[in-house]
Amino acid sequence: MSATIDPDTAWDAFSRRDRTFDGRFVVAVRSTHIYCKPSCAARRPRREHVAFLPDAAAARAAGYRACRRCLPDAVARDRAAVVAAAALLGGDAAPPLAALAAAVEYAPHHFHRLFHRLTSVTPAAYARTCRADRVLAALRGADNVTAAIYAAGYAAPSRFYADATRLGMTPHAAAAGGAGETLRWTRLATPLGPLLLAATARGWSRFGFDEDEANLRAAFPTATLRPGDAADRARATTLIARAAAVAGDASLPPPLRRTAFRTLLHKHATPDS
Ligand SMILES: [Zn+2]
Structure with a gap:
């Protein structure tokens, strides 16, 4: 996502730990030099200590490190896996969950939850x-x-x-x-x-x-x-x-x-x- 997000919307999403905003921006924390997903479970820093950047690459370019708790770099991979899986599910022979998850290299239960979280359907x-x-x-x-x-x-x-x-x-x-x-x-x-x-x-x-x-x-x-x-x-x-x-x-x-x-x-x- 390269579009710039409105800071008030971003802060609101970050405050609510809204998972639907994961991948739409990252939160860079100036006091710790770490960047996070909007949904990161860690304690919220003060607003004046954060910057909202378009993606992980922008955060790294600005000298921030990925948070080890929320793994913000995994968002792009998760999304690519869901897109690849959806293409398989749309084919003539939709694979069962185990084969589907194997095809995108995730554990079945984890992938089922991920797919549902991003698409709202199983x-x-x-x-x-x-x-x-x-x-x-x-x-x-x-x-x-x-x-x-x-x-x-x-x-x-x-x-x-x-x-x-x-x-x-x-x-x-x-x-x-x-x-x-x-x-x-x-x-x-x-x-x-x-x-x-x-x-x-x-x-x-x-x-x-x-x-x-x-x-x-x-x-x-x-x-x-x-x-x-x-x-x-x-x-x-x-x-x-x-x-x-x-x-x-x-x-x-x-x-x-x-x-x-x-x-x-x-x-x-x-x-x-
Ligand atoms: Zn984090």
Whole structure:
């Protein structure tokens, strides 16, 4: 992160030991010549003794040493590991936690916590969203639902049917382009850009960033589309607010954050999933 952070915001984050600011700046303590992550557990120095610098490299260049307690140099490595893991989770065969953690050279339990801390979702939940994204496309191209299950990379039909509930309609109806279904859609601003939310009478059917009615029409060519009413907007607004309240680390790449955000929307839309 090279952007300069507002000192009052930085001091506030440092005072609260806010982990979501780790990696966005470092705190250089003039009295000890040490630099820390904003979340460092050590006792807070007086404000006049600290400087807020963009990153660890800037702190080292200014003659500071890394704190041995909070290990501020590990932040960049942690973030790179989460980005690499997210790419693996988005592939056709998402690795289980042990293999995922091994691929990025972290211990499984530690990496699970790290991934959740930076993205606000678990690796398994993130992988599920990536997999579910492929369900509709697979249904459309397949001769039957069984073929679609394997085309989308599912090892077991039960998982496919669980993910297909995110379509808000049966796999059969989705394969037919949404025939017989009515989709009510709303488009709202989110911290990560404009989002289209569409629902059937069964539940949420689509969360699409940068999408509009034309994208929804392309996804469900034979469905009836209706703009949502005030009640639909209110439900969508509530859902977005719930997800935005916990959305993860702002320094992660936007595509990763958007996938994590849609994962949070699904989590709040169906609390049991
Ligand atoms: Zn520290």
